[in-house]
Amino acid sequence: MALRTLAHQLPVEGDAAELPPLRAARLGAREVPAPYPGLVTIGSTEAGDLLLLNLAQVPAVLLDGNPVHINEVCTSLALELGMSPWASDVEVVTIGFGEDLPQLLPTARIAHMRQATHALRDLNERLLEAHQMPETQHQPYLLLCASALDADVAWEFADVIDKAGTVPVTLVAPESTAAAHFPEAEVLNASLGEPQQLDYAGTEITVQRLEHAAYLQITTALKVSGQPAHPAEGPWQEVPDEPDSRQQPQRLAPEEPTAPTSDTATRPSPAEAADRSAEVFPALLAASADPAGLRLLPTAGVPAEAEEDPGTETTTAPTPAAPETDGGENSGEEGTAQEVEESEAHDLHAPEIRILGPVEVAGVDSTGHGPRIVRLAALLYFRPGRSANVLCAHMDPVSPWSASTLNARLQGLRRSLGSDPAGNPDVPRRSSGDDPYRLSPSVRCDWTRFLQLAERALPLGPAGLPDLERALALVRGRPFGGRPLPWAEPYRQEMITRIIDVTHTVATYRTPAGPHHDLSAARQAVATGLDVDDAAELLYRDWMRIEAVAGNRQGLHTAVTRVQQVNRALDCSLELATEQLVNDLLNGSSAAVRI
Missing domain, CATH: 1.10.10 (Arc Repressor Mutant, subunit A)
Structure with a gap:
């Protein structure tokens, strides 16, 4: 980059610049700090060039216009500052938006604060830190606020910024209440889609905004890029495929009794399941007891985490060295259960x-x-x-x-x-x-136990259902809770993928007619999986097949409605497999079961 810039400044003779002879170049390991870490794209000129504004040099930039557009301008600034290679020393605080950015961006430059007063307190602490650690004084502190500030809070920000001294502090906020306290600040109309004057740069620009649909695409890509590859290896190769679209599940008569299964005593009872997840995907649990009483789910989001009494869950785990059996289907199932019980008894004392x-x-x-x-x-x-x-x-x-x-x-x-x-x-x-x-x-961990149970059970096929359902019984919600630290994100994605695998396997084995048929257990498995990832379309398809087999048309509509709501919220289209299954089950094609 430096050599290109040098070449651009040289006089041009003919069609190219006359370059000085270069004998060698040395690249050292010592990095030089970026000289202008606060540079960020604020808009584009009429010629199409991007204009970068050095936010570290101005105390405030105020935004006028529609609140949605103000949010989009702040989001654009936050994403670029969070990923810019020259902004490594910048601290960015988002207020009123960007709650998910600290977990999505790997650079850990962004902090989200729910209220402006929290950010004000953090700013004061940052200035105290700079006073005690002079080597950090050059690091910019940028406040991006998408919601209107209280007039008193705006005054306090102006007062603190005025006394910040050598620490570069900048506030980007709505103009409505902040203008009186920052009379010399640049004001830009976030809603204007045509050039407007930027006095600080002495030129006209069209302000850059990041629309919500584009933001969702970027954050979805960040989530995917943060996930480790999950090739099917070892026992995970035994996760069953979905039924062929030409072989939809055969409907059972609603009054047909559920066939007893040999492992009924080893899996969680419907009462225990309902107690654990009563507020998560209630339609699934309601269908278990009273399909006729189902109602469409509300459009509001479901709780991020399901609460559970820790006392209802077994908290012990098997040791990795437990031997496996070589017997047939039944002996494998019984041997597995015995190994688990022996390991649990051995490890009762361990945290x-x-x-x-x-x-x-x-x-x-x-x-x-x-x-x-x-x-x-x-x-x-x-x-x-x-x-x-x-x-x-x-x-x-x-x-x-x-x-x-x-x-x-x-x-x-x-x-x-x-x-x-x-x-x-x-x-x-x-x-x-x-x-x-x-x-x-x-020291033990429920995730290790989950893997031991699942990987021991998957090669057994339907005979492994008891351990698969024991593994799902360990799941209390999204791994690491609602707000994991950045280091935990790769592990969390791995866990979500494996939980979905086990959920799909249980649903696949429990749905068809036969000795393992149990729609209540299938629904509970799907409820657990969707509590972990409510956007997993594979599990919605499993849910639809369950209701098709049950002859529960209203429950089928509930599943379809819910997956459509989730995709609308994400601004995504349904997967082709989901669209095809919905069409087959609701429109009664020749390949579909008529319900």
């Missing part, structure tokens, strides 16, 4: 980290520093052997922990987990400052 839902650790309080301690426990379990600096950064990418904070939380975790029967602490002490941080190998 367990639960991440298949809100993060929990038995013995750690949910108040005070408890939530930070359990997240630290999860980090140590999934990423053992890290240094103090790495752990501090992972625990708070925006404001990394200090070494003293880390040590204090480790002490709290050590006291909470205690020791094994031999007196060895479950959080071992380090013998030197160079030793890595880790947990005792005896």
Whole structure:
């Protein structure tokens, strides 16, 4: 880039610039900080050139116009600042929008705050930090506010920014209440789709906005790019395919009794299932007991997490070394159950980290520093052997922990987990400052148990249903809860994928007529999977097939309505397989079952 810029400044002779002779070039490992980290695209000129405004040089940029358009301008700025290669030292705070950006963007430059007063407090703390750590004074602090500020809060921002000294602080906010306190600020009309004057740059620009549909496309791509590849390996190759579209499920008469299954006693009862997920996808659970009483789901979103009494779930896990049996279908099923029970009895004393839902650790309080301690426990379990600096950064990418904070939380975790029967602490002490941080190998995790159950059961086909349903019973909601730290995102995506695999397998085996037919269990599996990922169209297709087999046309309409609502919210089209199945089941094509 530097050589291209140099060439552009050279005199042109003929058709090209006369370049000076170059003997060699040296690239060093030492990086030079970006000289203008606050540069960001504000719009485009009439000639089509992008115009970058150095936000670090202005105290405020105010936006007039429709609130939707103001939000789109702020979103455009936030995404570019969050990914720009020269903005690595910038702190960006979003207010009134961008709640999902801190988790989606890998650079960890963006913090979302629900209220402007929270951002004001954080700004004051940032200025105090800069006073105590002069080497951070050059790092810009940018506030992007899409909602109108209270007049008093706007005055406070103006007062603090005026006293920021050497720290570059900039506020981008609606003009309505802030203009009186920033009389010299540039004002741009966010709704104007034609050139307008930008006095600070001495030119006219068309303001850049990021429309909501484009924003959804970008965030969807970021979610996908953050997911690890999931090739079907080992037991996961045994996840069944969907039924062929020409072989739709055969309808059973509504009054036909459900055939008893040999593993009824080993799977969760419908009463337990209803108690655990009563507020998540209620149509699925209602259909289990009273299909005629179904109603279309409301358009409002469902709760992000289902609450569950921890006491209703078994909290022990098998050891990885449990042997497998070589017998037939029945012996494999019975042997698996026996291995699980033996391992559970052996590990009753060991602490367990639960991440298949809100993060929990038995013995750690949910108040005070408890939530930070359990997240630290999860980090140590999934990423053992890290240094103090790495752990501090992972625990708070925006404001990394200090070494003293880390040590204090480790002490709290050590006291909470205690020791094994031999007196060895479950959080071992380090013998030197160079030793890595880790947990005792005896500490367990529900995700490890989920994998053990699922991978042992999948090769058994329908005979593995008891363990598959035990695995799903461990799932309490979205892995790591509603707001995981960035380090946990790749693990979370892996977990969601595997949970969907197990859900689909259970639904596939429980839906058709036969010895394993149990529509209540199939519906409960789908409810669990959709609680984890309510956009998984594979599971909606499973749900539709369940209601088709049940002869429950209203339940089928409920499933179709829900998947359509989810896709409208995401501004996405249905998958072709979903469209085809809906058409077959609702329109009664020759390939479809008539219900």
